[in-house]
Amino acid sequence: MTWRARWLCLFAAVGLYLGLLRGQPVLALLSMSVLLWIGIEWSLFLWRMATEFSRIRGSRLVNGSEETGRFLWSGRTIAIEARLFVTRGSFSAITVARDVMPENLELLPDDLDNKYPSEQILAGTASEILFRYSARPRSAGNIFLPGFRMTFQDPHGFFRTERFLECTQSFRVLPAFTATRNSQTLVKRINALPSHGLHRLQRSGMGSELLELREYVPGDPPKSIAWKVSARRDKLMTRQYESEVPVRLQLFVNGSHGTRTGGFGCRLLDQMLFVAASTARSAISNGDPVGAILFDEQRSWRVPAAGGERGFYRLLEALANFSVNPSPVPQRLSAAMMTAAMNVCHERFPELLDVSVNRVPFTWFPILPWSRRQFRNRCRLAAALAEVYKISTQLQVQLMHDDYMMAVYLQHFLTHSGWSWMDPVVPKRGRGMNDGLPAIQQISAAMTRAVGLAKDNEVFVVFADLLDCSKAITHLLPSVKLALAKHHRVAFICPSPTFKRPTKQSTVASSDNVEDLLFAAEQLNLESEYQKLKRELGRLGASLSISGEEQAVHMILSQMNLARSGRTGVHS
Amino acid sequence: MSPETNACRLMSVICLWLTLITGFFLGLFFFAGTELSLPVQLVFLAMVLLSATRWTGLFLLAAVQLHLFFAEPGRRSSIQSPSELLFVLATLALLMFGSRFATLQAAGRLTLFSMVRAVWRFLASRDVREASPLSTAVWKSLLGILNNLIIRTSLLLLILFASFMLLNSIEISGNLRDWAEQLPGGERQAKPSPWFMVVIAAVFVILFELAWRQKTTSQARMYLRSLLLKDLYPEFRMILSRRMVLRRKQLRDARRITTPPAHNTQKPLP
Numbered sequence: 001m002t003w004r005a006r007w008l009c010l011f012a013a014v015g016l017y018l019g020l021l022r023g024q025p026v027l028a029l030l031s032m033s034v035l036l037w038i039g040i041e042w043s044l045f046l047w048r049m050a051t052e053f054s055r056i057r058g059s060r061l062v063n064g065s066e067e068t069g070r071f072l073w074s075g076r077t078i079a080i081e082a083r084l085f086v087t088r089g090s091f092s093a094i095t096v097a098r099d100v101m102p103e104n105l106e107l108l109p110d111d112l113d114n115k116y117p118s119e120q121i122l123a124g125t126a127s128e129i130l131f132r133y134s135a136r137p138r139s140a141g142n143i144f145l146p147g148f149r150m151t152f153q154d155p156h157g158f159f160r161t162e163r164f165l166e167c168t169q170s171f172r173v174l175p176a177f178t179a180t181r182n183s184q185t186l187v188k189r190i191n192a193l194p195s196h197g198l199h200r201l202q203r204s205g206m207g208s209e210l211l212e213l214r215e216y217v218p219g220d221p222p223k224s225i226a227w228k229v230s231a232r233r234d235k236l237m238t239r240q241y242e243s244e245v246p247v248r249l250q251l252f253v254n255g256s257h258g259t260r261t262g263g264f265g266c267r268l269l270d271q272m273l274f275v276a277a278s279t280a281r282s283a284i285s286n287g288d289p290v291g292a293i294l295f296d297e298q299r300s301w302r303v304p305a306a307g308g309e310r311g312f313y314r315l316l317e318a319l320a321n322f323s324v325n326p327s328p329v330p331q332r333l334s335a336a337m338m339t340a341a342m343n344v345c346h347e348r349f350p351e352l353l354d355v356s357v358n359r360v361p362f363t364w365f366p367i368l369p370w371s372r373r374q375f376r377n378r379c380r381l382a383a384a385l386a387e388v389y390k391i392s393t394q395l396q397v398q399l400m401h402d403d404y405m406m407a408v409y410l411q412h413f414l415t416h417s418g419w420s421w422m423d424p425v426v427p428k429r430g431r432g433m434n435d436g437l438p439a440i441q442q443i444s445a446a447m448t449r450a451v452g453l454a455k456d457n458e459v460f461v462v463f464a465d466l467l468d469c470s471k472a473i474t475h476l477l478p479s480v481k482l483a484l485a486k487h488h489r490v491a492f493i494c495p496s497p498t499f500k501r502p503t504k505q506s507t508v509a510s511s512d513n514v515e516d517l518l519f520a521a522e523q524l525n526l527e528s529e530y531q532k533l534k535r536e537l538g539r540l541g542a543s544l545s546i547s548g549e550e551q552a553v554h555m556i557l558s559q560m561n562l563a564r565s566g567r568t569g570v571h572s
Numbered sequence: 573m574s575p576e577t578n579a580c581r582l583m584s585v586i587c588l589w590l591t592l593i594t595g596f597f598l599g600l601f602f603f604a605g606t607e608l609s610l611p612v613q614l615v616f617l618a619m620v621l622l623s624a625t626r627w628t629g630l631f632l633l634a635a636v637q638l639h640l641f642f643a644e645p646g647r648r649s650s651i652q653s654p655s656e657l658l659f660v661l662a663t664l665a666l667l668m669f670g671s672r673f674a675t676l677q678a679a680g681r682l683t684l685f686s687m688v689r690a691v692w693r694f695l696a697s698r699d700v701r702e703a704s705p706l707s708t709a710v711w712k713s714l715l716g717i718l719n720n721l722i723i724r725t726s727l728l729l730l731i732l733f734a735s736f737m738l739l740n741s742i743e744i745s746g747n748l749r750d751w752a753e754q755l756p757g758g759e760r761q762a763k764p765s766p767w768f769m770v771v772i773a774a775v776f777v778i779l780f781e782l783a784w785r786q787k788t789t790s791q792a793r794m795y796l797r798s799l800l801l802k803d804l805y806p807e808f809r810m811i812l813s814r815r816m817v818l819r820r821k822q823l824r825d826a827r828r829i830t831t832p833p834a835h836n837t838q839k840p841l842p
Contacts, residue, residue: 004671007630015637025651025739027640030660033735034633037664039775040731046782053786093720096679121680123580123717155724156668157675357791359798361805383801387794393801397808402816 005038005158012038038158045159048092049152055086058148058167060099068169074140074270075176077108082118084148084165085128095122096151097129100164100347102418104143104173104264108134138265140175140273140323144168144418149347162350174316175270175323177277178550211242247457247560248291248305249283251276252446253322254464255296256439259495260325261421268495272463273319275493275547279461279556284312288560291315294322295446297438302453327415328426333407335374336424341410342377344417345384352384378406385409436469440476447479451486459489459560463547466494467529473536480542490542491559493552494530501546502527580680583717585688587673594666595620601659602639620666629670636663651736664728672721 012034019028059066061081072078082099084091099118101107110117110133117133137143147167153160213226216236229237253276259268280290284307291305292315303318305311345353352358360379366372382399385391389409391399399406414425443464450460460483466473483490500506502523509520526546534544545555595617603613619632651657676682787795801808 004630008633008667011630011633011637015641018641022641023646024640024644025647026644026656026660027637029651029656029732029735029739030636030640030663032739033660033664033732034667036731036735037668037728040727043775043779046779046786049786050782093717094675094679116681121580123583123676123679125716125720151679153675153679155675155720156671157678158671351788351791352794354791357787357795357798359795359802361798361802363805383794383798386797387790393797393804394808394811396797396801397805397812401809401812 001042002158002160005041008034008158009038041154041156041158045152045154048154049161051089052086052092053150053152053163055088056084056150056165057087058082058084058165060145060167060169062145062169062171066169068171070171072137072143072171072173073176074137074173074265077134077136079132079134080118081130081132082148082167083128083130084150090125090127091122091129092125093123093155094153095129096120096153097122097131098149099131099133100146100149101135102143102145103420104138104141104418105135105145106138106265108136110134137173138263139267139270140173140320141264142320142324143171143173145170146348149350162346164348164350172317172320173323174313175273175277175319177274177281178553179278179281209242210239212240213237214240246307247288247459248455249279249288249459249461249556249560250305250450250454251280251290251292252443252450252460252462252464253292253294253319254439254443254446254462255294255322256442256465257297257329257421257426258439258468259465260296261426263420263422266499267420268465268497269323271495271499271547272493273323275552275556276461276463277316277319278550278553280312280315282553282557283560284308286560292318293446293450294318295442296326297442298326300446325415325421327412328421330404330408330411331427333403333410334424337407337410337414338374338378338381340419340424341413342381344414344419345381348417349384349388352387353380355380358383382406385413388413436465437472437475439464439469440466440472444476444479447476447483447490451479451483451488454486454488457487459491459556461556461559462490462492464492464494466492466533466544467496467526470529470533473533477536477540480537480540484541489559489562491556492533492537492542492544493547493556494533494544496526496546498522498526501551502530579717580676581682583721584673584676584680584682586718586721587669587676591666591669591673592620594662594669598636598659598662598666601655601662602636626674629667629674632670633663633667651739657732657736661729661732664732665725668724668728 012031015027015031016035019025019031060083062070062072063078064081080099082097084097097120098116101118107117118131118135120129120131122129145168146164148165150163150165151160152163213229214237216225216230216238220238224239224241226237226239253269253272255269259272261267264270276292283290287307289305289307289311292301292303294301294303301318301322303315306314358380360376363375366375379400382396385399386393386396395405399409411425415421419425443462447460447462466476480490496502498519500523506523507520507527509516530544530546537544543555543559545552599613599616599620602616616635619635
């Protein structure tokens with residue numbers, strides 16, 4: 001019963017009492033009619049709920065298919081068609097149905113009028129509720145569509161109940177990539193083209209292109225003796241052929257906490273995955289196998305180098321898995337976290353917050369009304385979490401009183417409900433608050449391990465937020481030197497927090513607006529850090545670029561071209 | 573835009589107009605033959621107009637009840653003239669249309685501008701005789717809603733009739749003093765009361781039973797859990813507080829072991 005009905009009942013009851021006592025028939029008639037009206041509406045509403053909700057079924061077509069577990073692409077529009085129907089009878093007024101969307105899915109407005117395309121209101125009677133809308137995954141990872149939140153009301157707003165109709169579908173979202181122009185030259189520079197994926201390397205080997213002629217050494221194959229030249233020089237000369245090797249691209253993606261913080265699509269990790277996927281696409285198009293090492297504070301995965309479409313999709317799937325946020329580091333319980341969890345609970349489990357079933361035990365403390373209200377909310381939330389996670393009553397009481405445990409459960413609950421790592425799930429953290437030593441150590445360890453596993457002529461591309469941990473860069477230099485000494489090429493790609501490369505124009509504020517000034521200051525800071533790092537790494541022979549634009553992909557491809565040609569040189 | 577949403581907007585506009593028209597008629601009833609000042613009449617009309625943005629049905633009911641409380645003479649007889657019945661019907665209709673409009677507006681998050689635009693589009697499409705599937709669907713949805721509205725209005729008439737019959741079955745006392753005088757021999761007044769009580773109690777029991785049977789399995793589980801918690805909460809609380817104290821103590825001890833005492837750090841190295 002809503003407050004509207006409660007107040008009406010109170011006024012009507014008082015009016016009826018006074019009307020009967022004072023012998024005022026019109027007052028009594030009016031008041032009694034109101035009471036009778038509300039009573040009849042209540043019985044009709046209860047009858048409707050008893051007969052209607054159990055018969056409601058829901059289905060959802062995503063890109064024309066009802067299957068779950070399929071792949072979607074980040075940044076590409078998907079068409080969703082949701083249908084709610086009753087097996088017998090029809091929907092009555094007023095029904096509001098909403099397809100609950102995770103944060104990783106951006107709703108696209110269908111026209112200028114409709115701000116809530118995933119919501120449908122039924123004011124009359126109908127046999128089905130059908131709504132179509134478009135959405136776009138914001139970033140790679142997972143998308144879980146839990147079902148429909150339904151609000152049933154009587155036509156006059158006296159009674160309202162909220163229910164959740166489960167219709168689960170989950171999807172794996174692959175990272176977006178851009179197809180860059182093929183960097184392989186079309187001019188034939190060599191006599192014999194090696195097969196797809198093999199490249200000339202100006203070292204001696206068993207390729208088809210002549211590298212040099214040298215004196216015969218016992219043990220050389222007799223068929224490689226150049227007889228004409230031997231006759232001219234009067235000594236045995238042998239042909240030395242070039243080596244033909246595949247150029248392997250090894251991607252290192254650092255998914256530490258700093259790169260996962262932020263809204264979906266705005267995380268540093270999303271930038272890095274975009275550049276990594278684009279690079280992998282170009283490399284695989286050129287026939288070069290691509291592998292990856294994905295690591296964060298707790299885990300590390302190695303995706304073996306592979307080529308072809310199958311290898312590309314395997315890599316994308318690994319990147320998508322890596323993009324899913326794990327449970328964050330526990331933090332202190334805050335009021336904002338409680339409010340967020342309560343909102344999610346209202347959205348996903350409205351029936352569990354019903355006061356008629358979710359009863360709070362009586363306590364004398366806290367006494368103050370505001371604190372008492374907060375405590376009651378916490379108790380209700382603890383009971384809902386206990387039901388969702390099927391925990392014991394004792395643990396439920398612990399949730400009611402132990403802040404640490406409540407914070408852990410709430411973080412888990414919010415993360416699994418599709419919330420990104422933003423306040424209140426993880427605390428706000430300013431840039432440059434740490435020296436970044438752990439992150440640098442992780443990168444260094446991963447590179448050293450990769451050098452041990454690597455074969456000849458590989459290109460190491462490290463995607464890491466080096467700009468945030470530039471103070472500890474000296475700890476990374478030994479592993480870079482090791483990789484370079486093993487004849488690998490090393491390139492670093494740093495994500496930009498502004499999603500823009502610093503340029504001369506961007507480092508000057510376009511206006512006195514606070515946002516422009518802040519943006520220019522951030523770009524200036526980025527530029528200075530970038531130049532410092534570039535100098536430091538360039539001294540060793542490694543390259544550095546900032547992601548966010550196509551230049552990063554081109555830089556990696558140029559490094560691969562250098563690796564193919566066997567030349568040395570630093571190009572950023 | 574779906575036909576249902578469009579129909580909802582059109583229905584909101586219709587309800588708004590019905591509210592204003594009913595409010596106007598009620599005003600005619602309300603102020604006919606009275607000497608209420610113009611500002612009071614204006615306040616009443618403003619309250620009716622306020623329904624366009626906020627639900628003011630409660631205040632309207634309170635205003636009508638107050639007016640009746642002070643203006644209606646106490647009498648032994650029941651409703652005498654049809655105008656009194658019409659007055660009650662107009663008040664109920666005003667409440668119904670007003671609440672319906674407010675509910676539609678809140679459910680659809682509608683603004684006045686969007687409603688007017690929906691009407692304009694609908695009328696424009698009718699003017700040019702566009703037999704588009706969308707306008708046909710809107711028209712169909714709208715007919716469904718209007719049908720529902722007619723049924724509810726008929727229900728209101730039935731409710732009024734039932735209330736009238738119920739009140740006629742009760743002997744209404746003239747005023748408080750008469751009623752008090754009649755109390756010793758007031759069997760006629762007291763006679764129907766037990767029956768009413770029994771009927772009302774039975775209706776409430778049925779409705780509560782119906783409401784309880786609609787609970788889901790998880791709700792039933794949660795209810796049982798909350799009952800258990802209600803009984804055992806003090807014990808659980810006591811165990812938990814002991815554990816928390818113990819844990820804090822362990823943490824404190826662990827910290828004391830891992831961090832060297834302050835006086836040791838100050839000691840010079842040999």
